[in-house]
Amino acid sequence: MYSPDHSPLGQASAYPQHYDPTLLFPIARAMGRSAIGIPAKPPFFGADLWTAYELSWLDPRGKPQVAIAHFTLPCETPNLIESKSFKLYLNSLNSTHFESMEAVRERIRADLSEAAWRASEHPGTVGVRMLAPDQFEEERIAEMQGLLLDRLKVECTHYEPAPELLTAALDEAPVEETLTSHLLKSNCPVTGQPDWGSLQISYSGPQIDQAALLRYIVSFRDHQGFHEQCVERIFMDISARCQPIKLTVYARYTRRGGLDINPLRTSHPMPLPQAMRTARQ
Structure with a gap:
């Protein structure tokens, strides 16, 4: 499995011009977990909750579309996704034509799921929820309670x-x-x-x-x-x-x-x- 030293972090990266799912760089969770004594079956549940505020693509007529996306990566996935590679991957959608926002969501869901569950005997899926501009007002700004x-x-x-x-x-x-x-x-x-x-x-x-x-x-x-x-x-x-x-x-x-x-x-x-x-x- 890839290690952080081979990730796009800290390296000059060309701005992607075409859709490219190979930009996603998975890092085995086991690498970090073993260092702090977490067993193969971790003693916790949970997820990594990502938000993307810079998501865009082209509709069939070439008109740019934008959205906000929420991603849910279960913590039982064997891999986390390195963040710079995630950004480069999302940028690769900027000049790509899609029939609909749902088509974009399904494409991202499939690509993230493959990377997060790579090398797993029992692959699963990653959650993807997208908001169109007329739904942006649903986004809450709040502080953690406590x-x-x-x-x-x-x-x-x-x-x-x-x-x-x-x-x-x-x-x-x-x-x-x-x-x-x-x-x-x-x-x-x-x-x-x-x-x-x-x-x-x-x-x-x-x-x-x-x-x-x-x-x-x-x-x-x-x-x-x-x-x-x-x-x-x-x-x-x-x-x-x-x-x-x-x-x-x-x-x-x-x-x-x-x-x-x-x-x-x-x-x-x-x-x-x-x-x-x-x-x-």
Whole structure:
């Protein structure tokens, strides 16, 4: 399977002039998961929720069409999709004629599904939902709900993931709460460019020390990892150190190249969050 070192990231790329599904670059999830001790069958559910704001094609008469698209890649797919390759692939549709928006949706769904499930014995499909311009007003701008950790005055000294910072009241009665932070930052493992995100952590179980959790979130500031891998690391660290009964970790990253990536990992089956974007996105 392809490795990040061979992806289009950090390389000069020609602007695609023709439809080309081979531009999609899958990266095996197992590569990142093995590094943090995630077994072949991960202990979580969830999906990577992508939004594309720069999607266009030509109708049969050659008139440009535009749309916003939401993509749902289940976390059980063997591969994630490298984001620059995704952008290049979407650009390859710009000068391609399609009979309808539904034809575009089906083409994208088939191509993404093939890349995400490549090398799998039991391939599945990727969710694709597209909004035409007369539906743009349906797009919500909202903020993640929960108690904001950033209000706390804490001293931060760790800028690489430090799970040892996490603590919880393991000998006290369990609680249920949702906590948020806008201070999540990590870096692309290939280019070193910063990735900015907001984080929501919902759990039931021993009460997590909020100041410790905030310092832990800040500790990703110099870490190099893909969005999906960072969220999975956070899920695994909180699970191990704080022993929640239930846990959901959800991040919304600011967009790059017209795409945002919003991974969600949860200990239990649950409905996916309603499509939205935050003010920073």
